[in-house]
Amino acid sequence: MHKLASRRYAPLSALVKFHTAGGPLCQKSTLKSAPADLLEMPPCSFTPEKYKGMSKERLMEIRRTNCHPMIMKVTYYKKPLYIHQGHMQWLWDVDGRRYLDLFAGVATVSVGHCHPKVTAAAEQQLRRLVHTTNIYVYPSVHEYCEKLASNLPDPLKVIYLTNSGSESNELAMCMARLYTGNFDIITFRGSYHGGSPQAMGLTSQMAYKYPIAIGLGCTNTMCPDVFRGLWGGSHCRDSPVQTTRECNCAQGYCMANENYIEQLEETFQTSVPSRIAAFFAEPIQGVGGAVQYPKNFLKEAYKLVRKRGGLCIADEVQTGFGRTGSHFWGFQGHDVLPDIVTMAKGIGNGFPMGAVVTTREIADTFAQGVHFNTFGGNPLACSIASSVIDTMKEEGTQKNSLEVGTYIMTELAKFRDKYDIIGDVRGKGLQIGVEMVRDKSSRAPLPPQDIATIFEDIKDMGILIGKGGLYGQTFRIKPPMCITMADAAFFLSVFNKSIQRFMERR
Missing domain, CATH: 3.90.1150.10 (Aspartate Aminotransferase, domain 1)
Structure with missing residues (x-):
């Protein structure tokens, strides 16, 4: 091995x-x-x-x-x-x-191309059962859901398995709107949350936009980028390397953070209704260029969002599964607890798979209708993803x-x-x-x-x-x-x- x-x-x-x-x-x-x-x-x-x-x-x-x-x-x-x-x-x-x-195929191959352990798990499952759906009870989906949930803090224990990050984010959008009864969703400028019709509304980059009505109800707020943004200093980021911008902030105080929070508050005052459905944020922007925010920004932003009735959603498609090193999930580095976590890419080491993890309360609200996914969490996907987590633990990839x-x-x-x-x-x-x-x-x-x-x-x-x-x-x-x-x-x-x-x- x-x-x-x-x-x-x-x-x-x-x-x-x-x-x-x-x-x-x-x-x-x-x-x-x-x-x-x-x-x-x-x-x-x-x-x-x-x-x-x-x-x-x-x-x-x-x-x-x-x-x-x-x-x-x-x-x-x-x-x-x-x-x-x-x-x-x-x-x-x-x-x-x-x-x-x-x-790594855009931060997707997590434990290595054709990793021997993951390949062996896939081969074994291919010989046993490639596909059935969750209208039946089969071991691999339940074994994997339990394993994934064990790596997330309470109360994030209810799992929906999908086929991609875009699908995961669309599902999270739907959940948030149904649970809160609100419609508007806020994301950062420069963010990328997928290229499917609804996820395009979350994504804030011109190259991914089309001149038609897609992804309605999404508003982009200023990204708290401490290098290229209006404010930033030499102590803002949770990173071994800081910007070269000067910083005169008193100890324990971050002027850049305060100014970016004011911009978020202005977005609430000018661009969305008094109640919103959700706030999406990548712990570190991926396609946006590994952009990091001031250390306490997400903690304060989550408080503001929840006061407006919104859910806080962490897009872990690129930052999840130990990639940031200090924690298994990127949101943990910000000392926050989201209401919904979306993930994909590294979850399957290149095999198409994604997931949405949320609380029992939010999941129960979403159960008003029937959500069904033919391929989400099929036996092969779950066996591969289970082997990926095992390999991460055994080889110390974090x-x-x-x-x-x-x-x-x-x-x-x-x-x-x-x-x-x-x-x-x-x-x-x-x-x-x-x-x-x-x-x-x-x-x-x-x-x-x-x-x-x-x-x-x-x-x-x-x-x-x-x-x-x-x-x-x-x-x-x-x-x-x-x-x-x-x-x-x-x-x-x-x-x-x-x-x-x-x-x-x-």
Whole structure:
């Protein structure tokens, strides 16, 4: 079984040898001629199958002809990446080149690609029973619901199993409106809560909006972003790395928090009725670019929402299952207790699954009608998700997220201090954002073409990361939670080299 490597903190240069002509042990990497000062890609003992499928040209022809047109827009790279196989933190393309995956299918692969334990659980269930629905009583759904509930605080013990994060959030919207008898829902600007018709109302990014009436009754309030927002200082965030903005607040007092709370109060006064249904918030914004709020903001916001009759909903689609390191759930880092928690992505390590967890009182109100989901919580999904939780506990992925993530952020902060185009480094655990700017004085977003240049260079040196933020200006590092300190050192070496190259060409 895969074992996580030792994660003792060490200088960057001591963790991995400099690249040599021999190359890594596990097939060939993407590095055709690595720079002399670039660390070697860490080895792995897994050998992928040789690709024998369609040609790249045929794959792209089908992509253009038979796949929906949006799929061409979201092809990340100028030179598309043709993925063939994965194992733990590694991916291989059809040419056999190996990549360190630090985006995990958008923070979805939690314990590792094709993790042996999870794969074994899936294979065993496939031979026993692939599908039936919860009109029957079958063990795997009940075993999993009990296991998931045991990892949530009281009174969050009633579970609805779904197929995705968007479905989970739509279900939570419906629950909140029915329970409260109110309609309006508040979310942050820059938030992302899904792309289905109702969830689009929660999502506050232009790229995901259509010029039709969808997601009615949703209002966006100012995001308490302490780097790009109007207010922020050097002690605001629950993160090992703070902003470089000056802070003159007295001990125990946060002016930025107070000002952002005033903005929320103004939203109540101007944009919604006297009673609302709910307030949605990601503990750390995902697609928004790993944006963090002042430490006590959610605690105070929850109080205001509840005074208005609303439910507090934590979207844990990206922050859940130990990714933030300090806690199993992102909301726990804010010292709050939501009324509803939504989740997906890491819940199934890449298998399509989601969940909504709430209280018995809210669930009983929702039982006025019949809620039925054909595939939600089917035997295969539950067996996989159950194995994912077991693997997290056995391999200490939450602790690994904290240790490796803290190391990455601490080292990235040194790059921020060195390069004028790195404006901010933030996050918790393995939910990390690096915001790129034209220069620190203006904090204007680095233009898309410049982001693309750096992004492509990082890929060509063997690492896959993501992008986010309102302007696509933030690099997102959200890897499988099995990565090691050696992997982190390799990433830091590559990232540093990509910034050096960009600055030299600038």
